[in-house]
Amino acid sequence: MNSKLDFQPRLFATLKHYNKKTFMADLMSGLIVGIVALPLAIAFGIASGVTPEKGIITAIVAGFMISLLGGSKVQIGGPTGAFIVIIYGIIQQYGFEGLTIATLMAGAFLILFGVLHLGTIIKFIPYPIVVGFTSGIAVTIFTTQIKDLFGLSIDKVPSDFLEKWYCYLCNFDTLDFWCAAVGVLSVVIIAITPRFSKKIPGSLVAIVVMTVAALMLKQFAGVTTIETIGDRFSVSNAIPDAHMPNLTWDTIKSLVSPALTIAVLGAIESLLSATVADGVIGDHHDSNTELIAQGVANLASPIFGGIPATGAIARTMTNINNGGRTPVAGIIHAATLTLIFLFFMPLAKYIPMACLAGVLVIVSYGMCGWRSFLALMKNPKSDVSVLLITFFLTIIFDLTIAIEVGLIIACLLFMKRMSETTEVKVIMDEISEESDITTGNIEHLTIPQGVEVYEINGPYFFGAGNRFEEIMATFGDRPKVRIIRMRKVPFVDSTGIHNLTNLCEMSKSEGIQVVLSGVVPRVHAALEKAGFYNSVGEKNICSHINFALDRANEILKEQEVEANPA
Structure with a gap:
């Protein structure tokens, strides 16, 4: 103002x-x-x-x-x-x-x-x-x-x-x-x-x-x-x-x-x-x-x-x-x-x-x-x-x-209408990554077993966090890694940060690691200022879905080594 x-x-x-x-x-x-x-x-x-x-x-x-x-x-x-x-x-x-x-x-x-x-x-x-x-x-x-x-x-x-x-x-x-x-x-x-x-x-x-x-x-x-x-x-x-x-x-x-x-x-x-x-x-x-x-x-x-x-x-x-x-x-x-x-x-x-x-x-x-x-x-x-x-x-x-x-x-x-504009969807098996739409170069990324990818499309604030719980309740098996794509999130408010923090803590209690992908600078600054990254870990904040999937594979290997020590 x-x-x-x-x-x-x-x-x-x-x-x-x-x-x-x-x-x-x-x-x-x-x-x-x-x-x-x-x-x-x-x-x-x-x-x-x-x-x-x-x-x-x-x-x-x-x-x-x-x-x-x-x-x-x-x-x-x-x-x-x-x-x-x-x-x-x-x-x-x-x-x-x-x-x-x-x-x-x-x-x-x-x-x-x-x-x-x-x-x-x-x-x-x-x-x-x-x-x-x-x-x-x-x-x-x-x-x-x-x-x-x-x-x-x-x-x-x-x-x-x-x-x-x-x-x-x-x-x-x-x-x-x-x-x-x-x-x-x-x-x-x-x-x-x-x-x-x-x-x-x-x-x-x-x-x-x-x-x-x-x-x-x-x-x-x-x-x-x-x-x-x-x-x-x-x-x-x-x-x-x-x-x-x-x-x-x-x-x-x-x-x-x-x-x-x-x-x-x-x-x-x-x-x-x-x-x-x-x-x-x-x-x-x-x-x-x-x-x-x-x-x-x-x-x-x-x-x-x-x-x-x-x-x-x-x-x-x-x-x-x-x-x-x-x-x-x-x-x-x-x-x-x-x-x-x-x-x-x-x-x-x-x-x-x-x-x-x-x-x-x-x-x-x-x-x-x-x-x-x-x-x-x-x-x-x-x-x-x-x-x-x-x-x-x-x-x-x-x-x-x-x-x-x-x-x-x-x-x-x-508020109800605004919350409805924020879409939370689950991506199954394969991601169509439109890396260069002008040249027709569309890359298909395979989601590893034990990884779930969620994409938020719209402002992340009240109501959006609850949708994660509603969507996750429909899945029988719990994943080992949850990737949250935030490339289409223009801003996040304190309610959104609180909901995201609760989601991460709930996932951690269930042995699930959360990885954020494609966080825009404005949202990145808001999350960092709120101290959100302290609980998630700097390594689990990725600039692109490719890096997020690589990080998910690393986590899966680390968990496998911990479960089956030599």
Whole structure:
């Protein structure tokens, strides 16, 4: 692993060749993305269990930091739907102060990931896990919006997934027609807007239309049952003061698990978003720089009252589609949100809650990835198992458990598959030694009586040692010499060395001498450093099968002399 800190924000590289044409493209894109981000930031903030302005503050502070310091030219950062479930759960258990501490810790973890060059490793998290918890989050978000979408009269909605749906079914007769109409029409407007305009976001159109409709219904038709943001929250456009929470060791210890979940989820989503963006614009982002930027953003956001943030795929794609090609567009997006927050935030109190629920229903549909989910169901059973376990753990329990269990299962499956790639075979009677395949010179080597030859093909680690015992158990007569060919073993780990040592000791106790053949330099160095050769003997380490067979004949003669002394 490279220990050198490689932190190179893309902003500074792009500014070297910046011009007026690029700035105008970034300006237009930044303005549009800022407008698109507004309803999403409000909706994500409320759904996460915090006030709407905290969602916007997060989009401003984190969005600015991610664009300023990030490793992608077009990444747009802010609050995302993926965090809703975990944020809500942390607030319920630890309060907002606990969320602030967990977010700060997650920021520190993300910076550590980047410093340790884990960016490329995180991108290799199995696809079924990503789809499983993303789909699970989407279902959970949809579930949390049913009450507001239909205006159900429920004092307190249960936190458990199954209990929540049972509660909805029992109270569906309390549905409010006007709230349901606002919610359903919001979904329809958001869904059909792209058919008429690619530039104007459907969520913004829905919010403007439904807010005006709700005000007119209240003013001229006396409809007062449509709940708005102002009915539930006190909306403010005051710039929050920087605040550092009271950090105690006990609190930090209790929040390690949720903080790691935020960090891992943020890393996965941001790098996934950056990778998708690379494919569209033909660029290549710096994973480790991006992680460090995400970490700084999650350190800054909670200090100003914000919530966790990461790269947002939808807003990043909006940026690309509207011409944004440098991090300047992301900075302008943050500036746009700042102006909206300062001058128009008080108007947010008139937005119907049912309309925001409609926005999140569309977000959850976009997140669910049902096509990918169904496609994975046709894959091997092991992948399907990981997918379904992660999915159901996410919706029934929580995201923290889902990610932890999913990663453990994936690691176990990976180890199983890797161990299966290592083949141990027995060569009987004769060896076809392809010494010079280009000239057709193939030498056939005869195996002497009393000698067994085993060949390992693949990495020698867990599982391979046990196969020797399984294979040897099938033979009736015990040999006098066992030759182990290791020419196709690229590396050996401590478990492999331990298994090989046990095999040699077991063979020695049975009067069988082990001879190694064709050990590659890397494996040779590992075995020598571990002290393995002390028990086998230097003479029994041969560079080629011919020398190993010669050594086997010498051992047979020595044993014959010992058995029949003159």
